[in-house]
Amino acid sequence: MxxxxxxxxxxxxxPDRVEVRGRDLSGDLMxxxxxTEYFHLLLSGQEPTDDQRFFLDxxxxxxxEHGLMPTNVAARMTxxxxxxxxxxxxxxxxxxxxxxxxxxxxxxxxxxxEAADSGRDPVEIVRERQAAGEKVxxxxxxxxxxxxxxxERILELADERAASGPHVALARAFRDAVHAVSxxxxxxxxxxxxxxxxxxxxxxxxxxxxxxxxxRTAGLLAHLAEEQERPIGLALAAAAExxxxxxx
Amino acid sequence: MxxxxxxxxxxxxxPDRVEVRGRDLSGDLMxxxxxTEYFHLLLSGQEPTDDQRFFLDxxxxxxxEHGLMPTNVAARMTxxxxxxxxxxxxxxxxxxxxxxxxxxxxxxxxxxxEAADSGRDPVEIVRERQAAGEKVxxxxxxxxxxxxxxxERILELADERAASGPHVALARAFRDAVHAVSxxxxxxxxxxxxxxxxxxxxxxxxxxxxxxxxxRTAGLLAHLAEEQERPIGLALAAAAExxxxxxx
Amino acid sequence: MxxxxxxxxxxxxxPDRVEVRGRDLSGDLMxxxxxTEYFHLLLSGQEPTDDQRFFLDxxxxxxxEHGLMPTNVAARMTxxxxxxxxxxxxxxxxxxxxxxxxxxxxxxxxxxxEAADSGRDPVEIVRERQAAGEKVxxxxxxxxxxxxxxxERILELADERAASGPHVALARAFRDAVHAVSxxxxxxxxxxxxxxxxxxxxxxxxxxxxxxxxxRTAGLLAHLAEEQERPIGLALAAAAExxxxxxx
Amino acid sequence: MxxxxxxxxxxxxxPDRVEVRGRDLSGDLMxxxxxTEYFHLLLSGQEPTDDQRFFLDxxxxxxxEHGLMPTNVAARMTxxxxxxxxxxxxxxxxxxxxxxxxxxxxxxxxxxxEAADSGRDPVEIVRERQAAGEKVxxxxxxxxxxxxxxxERILELADERAASGPHVALARAFRDAVHAVSxxxxxxxxxxxxxxxxxxxxxxxxxxxxxxxxxRTAGLLAHLAEEQERPIGLALAAAAExxxxxxx
Numbered sequence: 001m002x003x004x005x006x007x008x009x010x011x012x013x014x015p016d017r018v019e020v021r022g023r024d025l026s027g028d029l030m031x032x033x034x035x036t037e038y039f040h041l042l043l044s045g046q047e048p049t050d051d052q053r054f055f056l057d058x059x060x061x062x063x064x065e066h067g068l069m070p071t072n073v074a075a076r077m078t079x080x081x082x083x084x085x086x087x088x089x090x091x092x093x094x095x096x097x098x099x100x101x102x103x104x105x106x107x108x109x110x111x112x113x114e115a116a117d118s119g120r121d122p123v124e125i126v127r128e129r130q131a132a133g134e135k136v137x138x139x140x141x142x143x144x145x146x147x148x149x150x151x152e153r154i155l156e157l158a159d160e161r162a163a164s165g166p167h168v169a170l171a172r173a174f175r176d177a178v179h180a181v182s183x184x185x186x187x188x189x190x191x192x193x194x195x196x197x198x199x200x201x202x203x204x205x206x207x208x209x210x211x212x213x214x215x216r217t218a219g220l221l222a223h224l225a226e227e228q229e230r231p232i233g234l235a236l237a238a239a240a241e242x243x244x245x246x247x248x
Numbered sequence: 249m250x251x252x253x254x255x256x257x258x259x260x261x262x263p264d265r266v267e268v269r270g271r272d273l274s275g276d277l278m279x280x281x282x283x284t285e286y287f288h289l290l291l292s293g294q295e296p297t298d299d300q301r302f303f304l305d306x307x308x309x310x311x312x313e314h315g316l317m318p319t320n321v322a323a324r325m326t327x328x329x330x331x332x333x334x335x336x337x338x339x340x341x342x343x344x345x346x347x348x349x350x351x352x353x354x355x356x357x358x359x360x361x362e363a364a365d366s367g368r369d370p371v372e373i374v375r376e377r378q379a380a381g382e383k384v385x386x387x388x389x390x391x392x393x394x395x396x397x398x399x400e401r402i403l404e405l406a407d408e409r410a411a412s413g414p415h416v417a418l419a420r421a422f423r424d425a426v427h428a429v430s431x432x433x434x435x436x437x438x439x440x441x442x443x444x445x446x447x448x449x450x451x452x453x454x455x456x457x458x459x460x461x462x463x464r465t466a467g468l469l470a471h472l473a474e475e476q477e478r479p480i481g482l483a484l485a486a487a488a489e490x491x492x493x494x495x496x
Numbered sequence: 497m498x499x500x501x502x503x504x505x506x507x508x509x510x511p512d513r514v515e516v517r518g519r520d521l522s523g524d525l526m527x528x529x530x531x532t533e534y535f536h537l538l539l540s541g542q543e544p545t546d547d548q549r550f551f552l553d554x555x556x557x558x559x560x561e562h563g564l565m566p567t568n569v570a571a572r573m574t575x576x577x578x579x580x581x582x583x584x585x586x587x588x589x590x591x592x593x594x595x596x597x598x599x600x601x602x603x604x605x606x607x608x609x610e611a612a613d614s615g616r617d618p619v620e621i622v623r624e625r626q627a628a629g630e631k632v633x634x635x636x637x638x639x640x641x642x643x644x645x646x647x648e649r650i651l652e653l654a655d656e657r658a659a660s661g662p663h664v665a666l667a668r669a670f671r672d673a674v675h676a677v678s679x680x681x682x683x684x685x686x687x688x689x690x691x692x693x694x695x696x697x698x699x700x701x702x703x704x705x706x707x708x709x710x711x712r713t714a715g716l717l718a719h720l721a722e723e724q725e726r727p728i729g730l731a732l733a734a735a736a737e738x739x740x741x742x743x744x
Numbered sequence: 745m746x747x748x749x750x751x752x753x754x755x756x757x758x759p760d761r762v763e764v765r766g767r768d769l770s771g772d773l774m775x776x777x778x779x780t781e782y783f784h785l786l787l788s789g790q791e792p793t794d795d796q797r798f799f800l801d802x803x804x805x806x807x808x809e810h811g812l813m814p815t816n817v818a819a820r821m822t823x824x825x826x827x828x829x830x831x832x833x834x835x836x837x838x839x840x841x842x843x844x845x846x847x848x849x850x851x852x853x854x855x856x857x858e859a860a861d862s863g864r865d866p867v868e869i870v871r872e873r874q875a876a877g878e879k880v881x882x883x884x885x886x887x888x889x890x891x892x893x894x895x896e897r898i899l900e901l902a903d904e905r906a907a908s909g910p911h912v913a914l915a916r917a918f919r920d921a922v923h924a925v926s927x928x929x930x931x932x933x934x935x936x937x938x939x940x941x942x943x944x945x946x947x948x949x950x951x952x953x954x955x956x957x958x959x960r961t962a963g964l965l966a967h968l969a970e971e972q973e974r975p976i977g978l979a980l981a982a983a984a985e986x987x988x989x990x991x992x
Contacts, residue, residue: 007989013315035309036284054279086458144261149266333581494507502976532779649775710962
């Protein structure tokens with residue numbers, strides 16, 4: 001239970017001033033920064049460059065919402081069961097932001113960073129993973145085939161704005177490697193270009209998981225606002241229950 | 249357990265296309281909308297006007313972070329206890345977004361809307377509340393005295409941009425009314441101008457609670473990123489524990 | 497933000513001893529108390545009488561599990577989305593323990609206590625509620641008609657063991673009153689006898705909500721153990737999603 | 745996103761009957777089973793033997809409560825911030841039931857099972873772990889030194905009731921091995937005998953994590969009941985905040 005000195009660098013409130021990352025919140029930041037710029041500052045201590053802001057907006061928009069995913073369904077059921085607690089329903093939805101539904105950007109970032117650091121051939125890495133029975137993160141999607149339109153759009157904008165660097169190149173190399181090793185093309189899903197672009201733009205490693213969680217919170221809030229106006233949570237629960245048979 | 253027809257208007261994913269609020273996510277929205285504009289679209293079905301975008305950014309920035317609030321402390325302790333689950337720690341922090349710490353924007357919005365609809369004098373309403381032993385939401389702050397700098401900045405920008413309407417006027421009238429009835433000035437905290445500006449700009453009622461939750465999620469993610477790099481969560485827990493005496 | 501002196505009466509850990517409610521955990525309580533008895537001690541500071549223990553076990557057993565309720569469905573989806581976090585899935589399930597699905601024991605307890613204190617006729621109270629458009633808690637059930645077998649069994653055992661007191665009598669009077677006022681019998685659901693028996697046995701008021709939450713946690717853990725062995729969470733989510741139509 | 749056939753074996757509700765694990769809830773189980781026995785039935789499909797019931801009660805009692813642990817602190821702060829949602833505060837507390845604070849019973853069970861299956865010498869296993877820089881789960885405690893009184897009591901009762909089998913023997917062998925390899929005695933904490941006894945009594949593997957979560961829920965509910973009556977959550981948060989210095 002050791003811990004470093006108990007210091008925080010994020011913010012402090014005084015009676016007449018709130019300071020965030022060394023700046024005056026009301027005198028400087030409010031009205032000047034967009035929420036996306038402020039999120040970058042909060043997370044990293046730095047205001048973003050133009051490209052960092054553009055691509056942070058882009059990746060947040062790309063993954064905030066994707067239909068009635070399990071997290072949105074679970075959140076709507078939770079609000080239906082406890083209508084007074086919007087925060088409880090949001091929390092329930094965020095709890096499903098695990099690797100199956102959301103979390104592969106983080107794994108993709110790790111894969112790309114290791115490949116970049118080691119200089120190893122993606123084909124070799126994919127072969128190794130396959131031999132070990134491990135999946136290569138960032139490939140395959142239950143709905144999007146043969147292409148994930150969001151992934152393609154991120155790559156396209158990265159090229160257009162000359163933001164593509166070595167990690168975007170590696171992402172494409174992994175796509176070819178997966179195809180070559182498995183003998184068939186697999187959808188490169190949105191997680192891979194998100195990780196690649198964020199690494200090429202110098203985002204801190206922690207951002208690879210933080211960004212999807214913030215994005216999904218926006219989607220959850222939209223579903224829960226709709227649920228408050230036109231409730232379908234109990235109907236969703238009934239449909240789910242009906243799909244299951246009880247056996248002794 | 250009745251429910252309306254099970255319809256959702258938010259989004260749908262097809263193999264080659266994700267549609268959000270009737271728009272093509274990758275072909276239209278990605279790269280064009282900021283995250284704030286997208287959040288507005290998700291929540292309301294409409295892209296924001298310039299003023300709506302400006303003030304949505306402003307209120308999100310104004311309440312995302314305010315030092316080591318109980319929600320940030322609880323989230324950091326939770327991550328220290330379960331370091332593998334960023335989503336779990338975020339959820340724990342969001343669960344504290346209740347009326348004591350966060351939720352008064354919603355109550356302020358209700359107060360302002362009722363006053364606007366009824367045309368009643370704020371002094372009368374404040375007196376009635378006081379007689380009933382009820383607090384007037386949006387006044388008083390444990391740290392900020394005599395003014396909450398965030399509240400003042402929002403009012404200033406609303407005036408500057410000619411966005412102040414009847415609800416901002418009512419917010420000021422309530423400040424005077426609280427002063428007159430209680431005989432002493434009470435800090436108008438940030439919740440009141442947030443509610444006033446959002447009502448004057450036509451935000452849907454559900455936004456008054458959704459906006460603070462999204463904002464706080466950004467602050468939570470910053471604290472949890474810092475916790476991952478320089479952990480203080482167990483030290484926070486130890487300091488809290490030490491402050492308590494066990495009595496039989 | 498006032499608070500009483502920071503004192504807790506529950507427990508304290510020393511290097512060689514854990515003390516709980518003034519007792520030695522390992523030297524006295526472990527091996528002597530059942531979990532139910534210990535829960536009573538933790539919650540109230542007192543070890544239960546024989547009747548308190550019997551009925552606490554009874555009510556915990558009566559509401560721990562009731563098929564694929566929304567809370568169980570939401571928890572199973574959450575585990576399917578984030579298989580590494582059993583605690584996250586339990587938390588998601590508990591978040592649905594709101595008034596629609598679970599929480600009416602607390603309201604029933606309040607109704608019975610008010611009726612007992614005021615001595616007013618249940619028929620009058622039911623009429624008043626109906627006139628105000630309010631539901632009488634504890635009546636009606638989406639599945640159990642005309643009787644809730646769990647409610648009947650609790651009443652039966654309360655009578656058999658001579659534990660029925662004024663609150664059980666009031667629960668029955670409310671059943672008659674609801675029938676008389678509405679002109680048709682309504683199922684008395686399990687929440688009402690739970691509240692009545694607990695009040696007659698002197699349980700503290702806070703127990704009326706704490707007991708159902710502990711009970712449901714046991715049911716959730718059973719569903720999540722099954723989910724780990726034979727996953728159906730994503731199938732549940734798919735069935736729910738399929739039941740919804742997207743409309744622009 | 746494959747999934748098995750959507751079948752559940754736990755329970756089903758019909759209008760006049762609730763069936764749990766093939767038994768009639770109101771006609772058979774209610775009034776006959778204790779909550780602990782019912783939890784065993786829910787989790788495993790079997791009613792417990794006398795020894796299984798005794799030791800399940802024992803381990804639940806041994807870890808339900810241990811003073812103001814981070815999970816209890818986080819839960820109390822959460823209730824202070826959102827007093828209307830007991831379920832939200834319980835959920836926040838459960839989210840901290842991760843490996844640092846709670847979860848080592850599961851790892852201990854894995855260690856003991858592997859040692860039992862492989863027949864390898866614990867000294868060898870401990871040396872291997874140490875060489876790899878990995879901790880041996882179940883040893884060391886921030887408060888209890890040189891012995892954890894709860895661990896000793898469980899071993900004592902396991903011997904007294906002749907329930908100690910090969911896994912309890914292995915737990916003791918690991919204690920000696922850790923001492924021999926590290927050159928100094930390390931506290932065997934409560935997680936190790938819990939895992940050992942549960943394995944010797946044939947509990948399913950999933951129980952090693954489910955049991956601590958149910959136990960802690962009882963402790964959380966006690967702290968939250970106390971918080972409702974005598975709130976200290978905001979004082980805890982203030983003490984934690986005070987312990988941290990803001991640095992630019």
